[in-house]
Amino acid sequence: MKKLFPVLVAVVWVTFFAGTVFAQDVVRLGCSISLTGKLTYEGKATRDGYEFYKTLINKKGGLNIGGKKYRVDIKYYDDESNVQTSTKLIEKLIAEDKIDFILGPYGSGPSFATSAITEKYKRVMMLPMAASPEVYERGFKYMFGMLATTDIYLRDIFYLAAQQTPKPKIVAVLWKNDLANKGLSDPISQFCKDNGMDLVYNEKFAAGASDFSAELTVIKAKNPDLLVFLSQLEQFIMGVKQIKDMKINAKMIINGIAVPQPDLVKSLGKDAEYMVGPTHWYRTYRFRDDLFGDSENYVKEFKQMFGYEPEYHNVGASAGIQVLGIALEKAGALEVEKVRTALATMSVDTFWGPIQFDEKGKIKGRKMPVGQILKGKFNLVYPSESAETKLVWPKPAW
């Protein structure tokens, strides 16, 4: 017993000091995201993007805010892909959990709704997965987004198509009735005018629809050169199957969101060949930073950690939380107003590209390169300086 007592004291002493040395300060970020429900796949992809950043930054010792090191911690709530639930959970994060810095959910709809809550409470909201222009038209000051908006998503595709021979004339559009896809379809009539094409069909379908045979039958009769089917992955998979059933031999089949996603090829196999779509990011981008390296490196390390190849949903989320981290360091304090100002005046280069926000919170200077699925892979076909291969035009008949 006599020998044991000093040992016990020593253990307690060491633990106490070790505790104070290792008890790091924590900067808490909050997030309400679709971990179950219809948007689970996209929500999980966004969360993995956040987690990837968190792991890397904490490995480096955390964020350096005002001379102190802060570990990053993220509190997640599952909004079950329900927008109303999402807004309630954001209020919970702010009011009960006292979290001042919020990471956005997947999707323009939930982003639109939840940013209204963060604006009301004057908390910083980073929206890496919101692309609808309406999100940015409310004069909000505390909200910042990482994506180009849907009004330019398809612009370069129409331009690219117009350069091809034979030149396309007839365009048919079928779009899913939600905020993002409405945003994608709205500017198409202008793109058609700009490129000398006729928009002969422009109809929406209900968000829960799974049968498009009637619409596609009408579209087929119009013999479109460009068939634009606007939806997320789930309905595009069904759409392509039914387009093939109806044997619609358009010269190009376009989707605004799902084409870069690996699951499209996994689900459709050969039927996914030749689909064209824009992407926010590509692995051949040459931008670099000290955390992720360049995009090629991001892909390598992400795949090692999560076991699957990332696409822009993961990458955009990582880029968003990284920018928030940079703003926290720049602000030098965990104060909302300082961080907000840091974001509003930011001008840095990250692996996502140059980061600057306009007065609406929209990121400046984003472009939407175009890719086509060829031999089971999404290949960049435009612009020519980043292109991996040439566009295959026209799409071979089914």
Next chain:
Amino acid sequence: MVVLQNIVNGLLLGGLYAGVALGFSLVWGVMNVINLAHGAFIMIGAYVTFWIYYFFKIDPFITIPFSMAFTFLLGYLVQKYIINLVVRAQVFMVFILTFGIEIFLMNLSNLICTADFRSVTPSYSGAGINLGGILVPYIRLAICFIALFLTYLLNLFLNKTKTGNAIKATSLDKEAAQLVGVHIGKIYTMTFALSAAVAGAAGSLIAIIVAISPYMGGVYTFKAALIACLGGLGSIPGVIAGGLVVGMAETMGSQFISPGYKEFIGFVLLVFILIMRPEGIMGKKFFAVIKH
């Protein structure tokens, strides 16, 4: 031409819808149970087909007996050990219970299969018959045919077998059936299991044409409820009628009104028909009305 093609599309879709609604209508008609987990059984059937196709490359149509067997067993267990506990309580209790079962099954699926979208795309996808310009895809045709065939088989079972007759007797008058020696508990379990099996088969068929995910079921439960009410609860021929009516309404509505209001049209039709004929297209006014 477009109209003709859309008529064909509507009929093909109607056949599939009949398959989707079949089990739901049976359970509601016989047991007075509104099975909100119906969509979950469809989802499970779809996954069984997907995984068999994925691992063993067996043609999806051949996997149907396997998915039916699996969902039959699952439905049997769910009814016998869970729903049976509250089946004598108010309708609302069972309603809530099946809702809970649906949430459980969906989230269990999410845990096991993850929410990645998957689809079964066999080599003959997109191939079809060309009847003078009218396209009839093989897969859609087969789905319609199989769904209607299952409906026919179920009808045969209900009318020509002892168990089937016992199920009909139970739906007509529970007490009277008991008086003539029908074991209600066993009948309920059999009915629910059959309903789950048919839902599983519908799921297998659907897996070939849609993107499957753990949360796909809700939409089909809704559709099944619409078609079952429209056609007449518990009436098998009514399910076919309801399915065809909704299938045609959606395709014709999409062409002549607007694709955006397609789903809405089905429900407007339901309201209209229920006003004109509350028991549904082929439902019976009273349980005592028996066809001779």
